Amino acid sequence: MWRRLLGNRYTIVFGLAAAGAAAWNLYVVRHDQGLVEGRVLDAGGRPAAGATVALYERTLTTLEPRATVETDGEGRFHFAGQPAHHFVLEAKKPGGGQSPRTTVRRYFRGQNLVLAEPLRLAPAR
């Protein structure tokens, strides 16, 4: 009886789907603090201290400004509690130019993220 029930294709398909959903939700709960970390480099490739990094959430129609932070002495920045799953980052430094807008995507809201590529400032033309 039990063997037949467990071997049923509905049990297998829906069981696997439920197990996958449970595992995914468990992963989400443990990684959804909304952290976004990265670095800003100046035009010479050196860390850009004191640059302002702005985070804009991409909605269906527009870019909504959400937060700004300043980089530390090593050019690192750190956002916390940012839930947007699709957003744009832009760095600016007075006299140091600004970076192109970088689109970032997440697989779920608030996914903790460390940017692989730094934002690079380019002198204003």
Add this chain to the structure above:
Amino acid sequence: MRPSRTWPIHLALGVVAAVMLVPFYWVLKTSVTGENIFAYPPSLWPRHPHLYYFVDVWYYIPFVRFLLNSVVVSAIVVAANLAFNALAAYALTQPFAGKRGVILVLLSSMMIPFQATIVPAYLITKDLGLLNSRLGLALPLCSTIVNIFVFKGSFDAVPRSLIDAARIDGLREWQILWHVMLPLSTSAVATNVILSFIWSWNNFLWPLIAIRGEEMQTLPLGLSTFLSYLENTTGALYAFCVLVLAPGIALFLLEQKRFVEGLTSGATKG
């Protein structure tokens, strides 16, 4: 036929099957690449595939609510179809005065398109106070004539002696239906489940008319709403299509053998 002679047939069938699957493949490919369908030259293989468009669909619109509405409405439709169609089909297997006339009326009704009956359907639903509700969405599909005849074809194939034996054993009519007819008609049950589910799941026109607020929208209606938000949503739009299509395809694949059996049972005799 010897196996060595079947390969050309299998090859031809394989090619036809591949051609039939191209639209599904294209939808799936676009959902993970976002490539515009008019891109030239078209690429057969996905370039830089990712799943972010599915994430967009999940968050940009109330997808979970649409999904829940579709699931609830489809569940009501499937349950109602099984109950009402089995009862109607069982009645049609019994001899009674005017049976031919009833069958004729039912068959004739199949020729009337839903668009022609949508105004009375709307008025009845309104009078029952079921507009803008899940039950109201399910109401017009609660019994379908095609599915009644699927059951009838299957019930007709059950030997008369079996029903007579059940009556002699003291079973009532509903008990005969439940304990004898339905267990012997699993293919018809599967066909009823699949057809009613797919019709309800894909239904667009009736929800468009019967639903006013976003909170009761089903997936096909949500898809059209999504389209109206933004033009440049190719990837997300196709991802939405994949999510809408997936449950129906999954159900069909799980029950395809019985589905085909159910449609063909009664088509041949002997």
